[in-house]
Amino acid sequence: MKNTQGPITDRRKSPGRLRWKGLLKSYAFPVAVALAGLAALLTGLLPLQDFQVLAGRTIPILAFVVAMSIVTELVDSAGLFRAVTARLAVLGRGKVFLLWLLVVSLATVSTVFLSLDTTAVLVTPVVVLLALHAKIPPLPFALTTVWLANTASLLLPVSNLTNLLAQDRLALDPASFVRLVWAPALVGIVVPVALLWLMFRKDLSGTYRQRPAEGITDRTLFWTAAGVLAVLLPLLVSGLPVAYPAGAAAFTLLVLFLVRQRSVLRWTMVPWRPLLLTCGLFMVVEALHAHGLTEVLAGVAGTGESFPALLQLAGVGAGSANAVNNLPAYLALEPLAGSPVRFAALLIGVNLGPLLTPWASLATLLWLERLRALNVPVRAGALALAGLAAVVLVVPLAVLALWLGAGMP
Numbered sequence: 001m002k003n004t005q006g007p008i009t010d011r012r013k014s015p016g017r018l019r020w021k022g023l024l025k026s027y028a029f030p031v032a033v034a035l036a037g038l039a040a041l042l043t044g045l046l047p048l049q050d051f052q053v054l055a056g057r058t059i060p061i062l063a064f065v066v067a068m069s070i071v072t073e074l075v076d077s078a079g080l081f082r083a084v085t086a087r088l089a090v091l092g093r094g095k096v097f098l099l100w101l102l103v104v105s106l107a108t109v110s111t112v113f114l115s116l117d118t119t120a121v122l123v124t125p126v127v128v129l130l131a132l133h134a135k136i137p138p139l140p141f142a143l144t145t146v147w148l149a150n151t152a153s154l155l156l157p158v159s160n161l162t163n164l165l166a167q168d169r170l171a172l173d174p175a176s177f178v179r180l181v182w183a184p185a186l187v188g189i190v191v192p193v194a195l196l197w198l199m200f201r202k203d204l205s206g207t208y209r210q211r212p213a214e215g216i217t218d219r220t221l222f223w224t225a226a227g228v229l230a231v232l233l234p235l236l237v238s239g240l241p242v243a244y245p246a247g248a249a250a251f252t253l254l255v256l257f258l259v260r261q262r263s264v265l266r267w268t269m270v271p272w273r274p275l276l277l278t279c280g281l282f283m284v285v286e287a288l289h290a291h292g293l294t295e296v297l298a299g300v301a302g303t304g305e306s307f308p309a310l311l312q313l314a315g316v317g318a319g320s321a322n323a324v325n326n327l328p329a330y331l332a333l334e335p336l337a338g339s340p341v342r343f344a345a346l347l348i349g350v351n352l353g354p355l356l357t358p359w360a361s362l363a364t365l366l367w368l369e370r371l372r373a374l375n376v377p378v379r380a381g382a383l384a385l386a387g388l389a390a391v392v393l394v395v396p397l398a399v400l401a402l403w404l405g406a407g408m409p
Helices: 015-042 048-077 080-091 096-114 116-133 139-151 161-170 174-200 219-236 243-260 272-290 293-301 307-323 326-336 340-352 362-373 380-405
Strands: none
Touching: 015 272, 048 080, 048 116, 048 161, 048 219, 048 243, 048 272, 080 096, 080 116, 080 219, 096 116, 096 139, 116 139, 116 362, 139 174, 139 340, 139 362, 139 380, 161 174, 161 326, 161 340, 174 340, 174 380, 219 243, 272 293, 272 326, 293 307, 293 326, 307 326, 307 340, 307 380, 326 340, 340 380
């Protein structure tokens, strides 16, 4: 039978049409949340005065998030992350366990100084590809990055958006913030690493063959990006408002790439989906606070600074983060923190706790996207069981470290 449709009426979807359909689908939920927040403001559910206070507090933080996203994307485009991982392969000396320890160090430093999302988005692909090229099972390396992206995100204000919100509410400088959380932050790094080694010790034994490193395509871009990053990192913990040095770094790199490699610049460097989702969540949760959310949660969050009280707050934070997401969980429980030690306990819950469900943190969702793009399968059930084991150990031990470090009775 003759085909009467022909190429013009072919109903098969073109790659461009499929791409747009996938893009619209990926933006559906963030746009819906943003519209819900806007509706709350326009209908008066979110009082204008409360919105103005919220905007004054969060706009500088969101500006920092945008600037750091641009910085890390352009630093990656300059080849810095690939060069670092290639150097790690050399330093590993053909021993899988040593290479894994170097990956642990990279994921920790990336999370602490550049944020958990940087580790999920940029460190994960290069580390997984490093493992694949070396003929090493990639799962231990992939799980290391996502666990440390969450659990190593407690030490500095810039490590996590929740930390920036807590720092703003407590009016702490970076040094004071570190003094408050250093003990549980250390637990959040050491205990997950120990668990990962116990889980994957067989895969992490043996040797690997080193792959020849790729050359640097543009040395000017590479070394300038490295220099900008080297100047930026200490400024982020200097006590200056973090949006200023991050914005200056982003502007410098944008000008550099505009001159030398304009094709790299694209609108997708700005994290539109996280921004829409975050703005919407900010407004929705603030509207709920205006209508009694604090009173509803007061009964489950507890009071006081005893070890059981701090563990209760951290547990509620961890449970809420895995149920909905760590950002709305933090925002909902923030008014019930009250003191620096209770704020730290809440951060333990919402930072170290989101290891069970894929949606518990944006970093985990971004990590899953990267693994799918690399065709690395991950079983949700196994991921949740491993995460449960980690949370049951890490959160109580971190709260204990906080309580002992604070010298609480």
